[in-house]
Amino acid sequence: MRIHAEVNGEAREFETKGSESLLFVLADQLGLPGAKGACEQGECGSCSVMLDGRLVCSCLVMAVDVDGSEIVTVEGLGRSGLHPVQKALVDSGAVQCGFCTPGFVVAAAALLDENPVPSSDEIREALSGNICRCTGYGAILRGLDSLAGNR
C-alpha cells in the first residue's frame, strides 16, 4: 500500500505491507531513526512522536493508518536550531545513554505546548509514560524545571 503523509513539514510517501508499525517505517523507509523502539508495547515512550497534534507511541500506530496525517518526530523539532527542550536537556546533563531522550524531547515539547509553565509535579506526571533507565529522572526534571521557571 502506498501511504502519503506530511512528515516534519514535508510531503512524504512510503510503501507498507500493512503489518508494519509507524515506528518501523520511520526508520526503515523514511530515514528517521530518532524515535526509538525499546518495548514495542507503549510502555516506555521512547518512540514518542506527534501524530496530528497528539502525542502517540509510534510503536502502537500501524503505518497504514497514517495516510493523510501530519507527523512530527524528534528530528522535526530541532530543524531550525535546537528546540528549547533539547537545549535544556543537554544543559542539565539529562543525557546519558540517550536512548529514551528523543521520546522525552517529544513528550516534553508536547507538554509545554499545552502548558507552558508546568509545575514540577505536572512535569513528572506528564512524563510518567516515558521510562529512563540511566538518570533516575533528576537531571531531566532539573532541565525542564529551568525551562518552566520552577524553583
Next chain:
Amino acid sequence: MTARTGARIKGGVGESTYRSDGIPKVDGTFIYSSDMYMDRMLWGATLRSPHPRARITKLDIGPALAMTGVHAVLTDDDVPGRKTYGLEHPDQPVLGSESVEYWGQPIAVVAADDPEIARRAVDAIDVEYEVLTPLTDPIEAERLDSVFKRQRCRRGAEKRRGMVAVEGYYEVGMQDQAPLGPESGLAVPDGGGGVDLHIATQWTHIDHEQIVACLGLADDQVRIHHSGVGGAFGAREDVSLQIHLCLLALHTGRPVKMVYSRSESFVGHVHRHPALLWYRHEADADGVLRRVEARIVLDGGAFHSTSSSVLSNAVYHAAGPYRCDSVSVEGVAVKTNNPPCGAMRGFGAVQSCFGYEAQMDKLADAIGMDRIEFRIRNALQRGDPLATTGQVIETSMPAVELLERVRGMPLPEEGASEDPRLLPGGTGLTTPGASVRRGVGYALGLKNLCFSEGFDDYSEARVCITPFGVEVHTAAVEVGQGLGMILTQIARTVLGIEDVVVYYDDTSKIGSAGGTSASRQTQMTGGAVLEAAKMAREIALTRGNGDELDDAGVWRGGELVTPMSELVGGKPIEYHIRFHHPPTEQPDENGQGNLHVDFAVAVHRAVVDVDQELGLFRVVQIDTVQDVGFMINPRSVVGQIEGGVMQGVGLATLEEIVIEKGVIKNPTFTDYLLPTFLDAPRIEVQVVEERGAFGPFGAKGVGEPPTVSSTAAVVAAIRDATGLELNRTPVRPEHVALAPVQAGRHP
C-alpha cells in the same frame, strides 16, 4: 611575543563540561546499534527453546529454508569453530543441538529479506522436544552438587565471642538490567572470509576473543566496532547475538542486522543473581562487632557466565565496610535450569548488602544503640583489614564521614500530602492520607573497584598531538556514562590543549581497554590516557625545547618558542600505552589475600511513606553521600549517583523477573515494572572527595556504589514504618499488607 597566563584549561578536570554526544542524542541523529542500515542488508531472527529443559528429538530446517525471502537457516552444525562460548568459562552452546537447558536458549538462527519473514521462518522450523523436568530450586541444586563454584572466607578465631547475637535470613529477587536499547548489531562480510561486526557491547576485545574461537577464524579476520550503546548495566558483558550475526553474514555473504524484541531481550542477556542469604552477627554490649557468619547461595542459572566472580564478590563483601576480626562466610553459586545470571551493576555486593545492613540494624536494636552510632563505631577506616579477606585498606575509606554527613542532611517535611501524585499508590490507587506512616532507613555499602583476584587488568590508549588538535584512541566502550567526556577532560588538563577528540577504535587498531564494568573505566582508561598524555607532553617539551605546552605550542620562560605548526607539522607526536593497575592476588584456601585494588563506599538514607493496610508505599526521598575520590566531571558524577540509586530503588520496590518452573512470567515492560518519573524519589547527593589510591587525580569509579546500598536503605525504611521484618526484596504489597506472611527462605 604572547605572554602565557597560566590560566586553567577550559573544559579540564573538575569542571562540568558538556559531552560531545549530547546534541546528537537530543536531536535524534545519534546512531545506535539498532539504527544501522546497509544496502542489501538481511534481517536475522532466532529460534528459542520454549522449555527450560528438554532433549531436541527433531530439528528440520527444511520448511524454513524453502520460504521465499529466506537466505539462511543455521544450526549447531554450521558453527565452524568452538561450539560453545562464555565470558569466563566457554560452557554455553552457540546454538543448542541435542538438548536445551533454559527457557529461551537459542537453537537456530535465520537471515531473511525483512524481519517479518525472518520471524515466520523461525516459526516454520520443525522442531520436536522430549520435555524433561527442570532443576529450578537452588537448594536442591546444591544438594545434587550442581555447582559452578564454592567460595569461603575464614578469618580469626572461630568461637563465638559477642554478648549479643542476631540471626536472619534474606532473599533477593532476580533483577533485570533493562537497558532501553535492545540487543542489536550489524555484521558485514569483508569479502575475504572475514567479518566486521558493529555492536552494542561493554567490551569489544572479549567479544572478539569468543567470536573468533567460535567462527574458527584468525584474530585479524574479525573486527569488532563499538556502535552506539543504549545503556548496559552489565547486560552487555556476555555475548548475545554477536556470534549468530557473524555466522549469518559469513554464510550469506551479505550484511545482516538483528534487533531483539524486549521479550527476547529478557532471555537474551544474563540477569542479577537471585540470592538466599543467612547471617549471624555478634557484638559486645558496648557495640563492637565481634563475629560475622554468613551463608550465601546464588542461583547462576543454566550456564556459567560470571557466576564464579559474582559469588566471590558477594562473599568478599559479605561483612560490608565494617571492622571485625572473626568471620566465616560460605558461598555457593549453583547451576539450575533457570535463566543464566551474571553481571549487573553492583556485581554480588548488592545481594550481600541487603543482608548485612538488615543485620546491622537488628544488632544495634538488640544492643539498644542508635543505628548510625553503631555503624560509626564499627565502620572500616584506612589501615583496617577488610573483615572477610584480611586485606589492609590502603585507599581512602571515609565511611565514618559519610555516616556523619548523611545524619546531618535535612529530612523532608513531615505530613502526608493531599496531592495523590505524592501519596503511596499515586494517581491510580490512592491511599487515604491519614493512614500513611513514614519510615526512615539507613544503609552503608561497600564496592570494590576495577578487576580483582589477580586478574591482569589493563587498558590501552594512544594520545596523538597533531596540527589539528589532540586525538585520543581507545577501545573502551562508552555505554552512556560519559567516558568520552572524562577522557577529553583528562587529556586537556595534562596537555593544556582544548581541542581533543576521542576515537573509539575497532579491535584491529588498538589493544583491549578492558570492559566497561566494575566501575573501572574512569580509573583504567582514564589512567591510560593520563599516562599517555603525560608522556606525549614530555616528548613535546623535549622536541620544542621548552617547559610548558598549550594550544599555541611549546613555551619556555613565558615565551612561545615552538609554535604548534612547527612542533607537529612535520610529524605528529604519538604515545601509546598499556596501563595496568597495581597487581592483586588470588585468594588462598580461606579466601584471604590482597584481592582488590580499590574500594568505594556510599551511604543512603531512605524516607518512605507506607499505607500498611493497602500494602502501598512511596519512596519520598533518598539522601546519599558517596566516596568518589575526585570528581573529574561533577555533573556526571551526580548523574551516575542518581541513576544508580534509582536502580536500587527499583530492586527494593518493583523490579523482579518472576520465574515459574524455569519460565519467565513477565518478560515485558508491561509486567516487569521499572520506576517511572512518578515513582522517583527526590534524591539529594553529597560527595566526599578524599583522593583514592590510584586513578587520575585521585578519582574513583562512581557507577556501582549508588546501587549497592540504596535497596537496603529503602527496605529498612519500610521496616521502620511498619515494624515488619521484610526479609525479601523487592517488597511486594502483600508482604506489607498481609504480614506476618514472610516471603524469604532459609538457605
